[in-house]
Amino acid sequence: MSDALIETLLKAPYVAKFGVRFERKGDELTGVLPYEEHLVGNPLVPALHGGAVGAFMEIVASGALLASQTLVRLPKPIDVAVDYLRPARAADVYARAVIGRSGARVANVRVEAWQGRREAPVATLHGHFLIKPEPVANS
Amino acid sequence: MPESLQELLNRLAPLIVDGSPHAQALGLALDGLGPGRATMRAPYREDLIGDPDTGVMHGGVVTALLDHACGVAAFSGLGAKETPATLDLRIDYMRPAEPGRDIIAEAECIRAHGLIAFVRATAHDGDESDPVATASAAFMVTRPSREAAERVRKAIETGELS
Numbered sequence: 001m002s003d004a005l006i007e008t009l010l011k012a013p014y015v016a017k018f019g020v021r022f023e024r025k026g027d028e029l030t031g032v033l034p035y036e037e038h039l040v041g042n043p044l045v046p047a048l049h050g051g052a053v054g055a056f057m058e059i060v061a062s063g064a065l066l067a068s069q070t071l072v073r074l075p076k077p078i079d080v081a082v083d084y085l086r087p088a089r090a091a092d093v094y095a096r097a098v099i100g101r102s103g104a105r106v107a108n109v110r111v112e113a114w115q116g117r118r119e120a121p122v123a124t125l126h127g128h129f130l131i132k133p134e135p136v137a138n139s
Numbered sequence: 140m141p142e143s144l145q146e147l148l149n150r151l152a153p154l155i156v157d158g159s160p161h162a163q164a165l166g167l168a169l170d171g172l173g174p175g176r177a178t179m180r181a182p183y184r185e186d187l188i189g190d191p192d193t194g195v196m197h198g199g200v201v202t203a204l205l206d207h208a209c210g211v212a213a214f215s216g217l218g219a220k221e222t223p224a225t226l227d228l229r230i231d232y233m234r235p236a237e238p239g240r241d242i243i244a245e246a247e248c249i250r251a252h253g254l255i256a257f258v259r260a261t262a263h264d265g266d267e268s269d270p271v272a273t274a275s276a277a278f279m280v281t282r283p284s285r286e287a288a289e290r291v292r293k294a295i296e297t298g299e300l301s
Contacts, residue, residue: 007195011191012197012227013187014186014187014189014196014197015201017164017187019185038160038163039160040160041159041160041162042158042222043158043160043300044158044300045195046287047162047164048161049203049207050203050210050225051199051205052161052203054199054228055199055202056199058193058198061296068194075192076232077230077232078232079232080202080229080230080232081228081229081230082202082227082228082230084224086235087224101233119201122294138169
């Protein structure tokens with residue numbers, strides 16, 4: 001658990017501006033992106049901006065890595081692939097991450113974002129993140 | 140004489156940012172717009188910092204900038220008739236952007252046919268040969284509803300959001 005870094009992540013100006021918050025139960029973490037008009041990408045549909053949903057899932061991936069282990073700095077994205085499955089409506093978005101593998105330097109993470117029904121995700125993300133776990137003390 | 144694609148794009152250019160609340164919230168700017176091409180800029184802003192220790196803008200700004208620029212290039216590549224939705228977007232983050240520098244995304248629609256468009260894009264902070272990130276995306280014209288399709292048609296015809 002890296003609680004101090006989770007605070008740092010959520011207090012970063014960009015993350016705070018869009019009001020992202022985490023709901024945690026132990027090492028389980030759900031991200032919440034509260035709906036605001038400034039998240040809308042195309043008002044004619046209307047749908048949330050793909051970039052806003054993608055960025056939110058990146059934040060949740062970082063949060064999940066920090067909630068699952070002790071890291072000494074924020075994870076840095078190496079690459080992400082985002083699939084958009086349905087238009088994200090003008091409503092709150094939720095996301096949860098599954099850590100595929102978390103090694104000594106790199107972590108593989110999948111994130112799923114949904115709105116009304118969890119079985120009907122609006123977008124998924126698959127990415128790799130550079131991480132720096134706390135060194136294991138030699139005994 | 141019928142309006143050329145470039146003339147249509149020039150007429151719609153003000154809508155590219157002003158028509159998108161999220162693009163406005165990030166302060167994005169359109170630097171160039173041509174058939175199947177778009178150049179967009181994310182000016183450096185302190186309220187978009189992702190890592191307070193380094194002052195580097197959040198990766199989400201790069202994500203949104205690339206998604207927007209790719210979407211505009213796809214829209215243009217498909218003839219600027221309907222607004223396409225992102226199917227997928229893959230981004231490689233090559234290096235952090237320099238704090239204090241604007242990020243510029245250059246997107247090119249490499250193929251558009253029927254309802255589908257394929258786009259490649261590069262984001263840099265001044266030197267095109269030293270990219271911050273590259274992206275590869277696919278877009279599709281979808282019709283969420285008849286009403287939405289009608290609103291899009293009207294906006295393109297009049298150049299204004301009703």
